[in-house]
Amino acid sequence: AQSVTQLDSHVSVSEGTPVLLRCNYSSSYSPSLFWYVQHPNKGLQLLLKYTSAATLVKGINGFEAEFKKSETSFHLTKPSAHMSDAAEYFCVVSDPSGNTPLVFGKGTRLSVIA
Amino acid sequence: ETGVTQTPRHLVMGMTNKKSLKCEQHLGHNAMYWYKQSAKKPLELMFVYSLEERVENNSVPSRFSPECPNSSHLFLHLHTLQPEDSALYLCASSQQHRGPSNSPLHFGNGTRLTVT
Numbered sequence: 001a002q003s004v005t006q007l008d009s010h011v012s013v014s015e016g017t018p019v020l021l022r023c024n025y026s027s028s029y030s031p032s033l034f035w036y037v038q039h040p041n042k043g044l045q046l047l048l049k050y051t052s053a054a055t056l057v058k059g060i061n062g063f064e065a066e067f068k069k070s071e072t073s074f075h076l077t078k079p080s081a082h083m084s085d086a087a088e089y090f091c092v093v094s095d096p097s098g099n100t101p102l103v104f105g106k107g108t109r110l111s112v113i114a
Numbered sequence: 115e116t117g118v119t120q121t122p123r124h125l126v127m128g129m130t131n132k133k134s135l136k137c138e139q140h141l142g143h144n145a146m147y148w149y150k151q152s153a154k155k156p157l158e159l160m161f162v163y164s165l166e167e168r169v170e171n172n173s174v175p176s177r178f179s180p181e182c183p184n185s186s187h188l189f190l191h192l193h194t195l196q197p198e199d200s201a202l203y204l205c206a207s208s209q210q211h212r213g214p215s216n217s218p219l220h221f222g223n224g225t226r227l228t229v230t
Contacts, residue, residue: 044204046220
């Protein structure tokens with residue numbers, strides 16, 4: 001069985017400061033991991049994806065995430081927050097064979113203060 | 115533009131009404147999905163269609179009835195809903211259902227459903 005825990009339901013940062021959104025996973029396999037972003041009144045959009053290639057994954061809009069097997073973590077980071085980054089972020093885990101459904105975290109709401 | 119279009123964007127219906135949600139994808143994908151997004155809860159997978167065949171039905175009440183007439187269109191027919199069914203209903207598509215490394219999901223903007 002797989003699960004994913006997003007450690008913070010809400011994160012607030014000032015514009016121009018770093019962003020850290022935390023995600024821990026549990027999986028019987030070496031997992032595939034994803035981050036999705038949802039802006040208000042929109043659907044979810046894929047930010048980045050890890051599938052056992054490089055452990056540091058770069059995504060869109062300057063975001064990146066690092067897969068750390070020893071810590072079972074896949075935290076999302078960005079060096080400098082922009083007002084347009086304010087949204088809900090979802091960490092997602094799957095087994096690499098794709099034979100089980102995606103498991104979504106509960107989401108972290110990111111607020112960016114001017 | 116996500117390539118996945120959902121209509122209507124908002125829907126208010128009474129508990130005795132019958133309505134349908136529509137989803138259309140222009141990405142040439144083979145799999146389509148319905149998800150329910152409620153406040154404070156993880157995204158819930160409702161139905162999956164792969165090559166127009168329903169492959170998953172996650173214990174969804176029969177008042178929700180999906181239909182997939184072809185690989186580009188997906189419907190969710192609603193009847194005798196309850197107030198707790200109020201939520202954002204998201205349609206998604208992917209290149210294939212399951213398989214190695216899971217093809218990423220492409221989501222529509224959702225239909226905000228309110229049941230009164």
